[in-house]
Amino acid sequence: NGYFTYDPGFVSTASCESKITYIDGEKGVLLHRGYPIEQLAEHSDFLEVCYLLLYGELPDAKNKEMFSTTILRHTMVHEQMVELLKGFRRDAHPMAIMCGLVGALASFYHDYLDITNERHREITAYRLVSKMPTLAAMAYKFSIGQPFMYPRNDLGYGGNFLHMMFATPCEEYHVSPVLARAMDRIFLLHADHEQNASTSTVRLAGSSGANPFACIAAGIAALWGPAHGGANEAVLKMLDEIGDEKNIDQFIAKAKDKDDPFRLMGFGHRVYKNFDPRAKVMKETCDEVLNELGLGDDPMFKIAKRLEKIALEDEYFISKKLYPNVDFYSGIILKALGIPTEMFTVIFAIGRTPGWIAHWHEMISGAYRIGRPRQLYTGPEARDYPPVDKR
């Protein structure tokens, strides 16, 4: 009607101002607080990047130490959480469990939900970053009927997560430094990506004044879909479906067929029309992990490598700028680490948590209004209610 802009999918609408993350999709640039993701992935670690996202600057040595210690000291969850978890079906999708448990954290910390209180906001950020891996590992252990493993804070963020996932009380579990570093890097590479669907959801939920646990639970729900965080899970399902290198051409043909809705999972991005810089780093990590585990000849990983090569050389993918995205490689790494496919999106959620909180905090700290998009109404004109025998 001329009063507002119609922009389905928000492809050209800026919903906020932000100082956190900069993306140039054409050039393949991703900066957190000005620092290129490649440099952060090489020299930093997940918790330092959390600090950077949350506080705006890299920590000095003392603050780095204090922040890591604080996060790692909050890793345990209230024992009552176990009872809550037991209420779920054992075959529940872990993302369903995460939506529930993270939202439920608000009921455990209701004394700290004053969103105008800086200390409350800070401790809630610590709690969320610390407890997400614990809740995620609990959801997994519950699904396979194994006892929950308490966090081991001495193992660091990535190593502790692998410990909680794979250790049992019966025997010593050794966390390989290469694999712990790969885990940490997966979290780091997912830490923020400006106004994607889940982060926009967190902001929208937060704009109503909802508490941060509820907002992050909303973000987890948005992340769950296969077009967003569910893509790395979809990559593995697709590789499974392809099954053999000889079937690759047939799947490529399906992906190119305009009348076939099939898409090559793990390829393409709304913003990157160049190689996603995170995917470049993830590709290196992928090679390191496959080497460390001696999986270079595994049929599934061979299919993935062939697919990557074909897609990078095929005219269709080149002309549409459909590069392998971060989920393509993260799916392969997670599979190699022995992480079940249903957990992939949960791992994305753990990594994205500091980004979600940083955006929520940035919004709540400034002048903001409740998010209230308008619509283009295409329904019936006003009409009179007919009695039931006249319909």
Ligand code: CMC
């Ligand atoms: N395989 C085959 N064709 C594709 C693919 C693909 N993966 N992705 C896009 N296209 C084609 C699409 O058919 C369309 O062709 P045409 O112009 O002839 O109609 C063209 O490329 C543009 O696609 P689009 O759907 O308009 O692009 P979009 O920006 O709306 O979608 C996307 C981006 C990521 C949803 C899409 O590329 C896709 O579905 N990829 C597969 C799923 C995936 O890997 N998702 C993870 C995204 S990265 C992680 C995240 O941000 O959460």
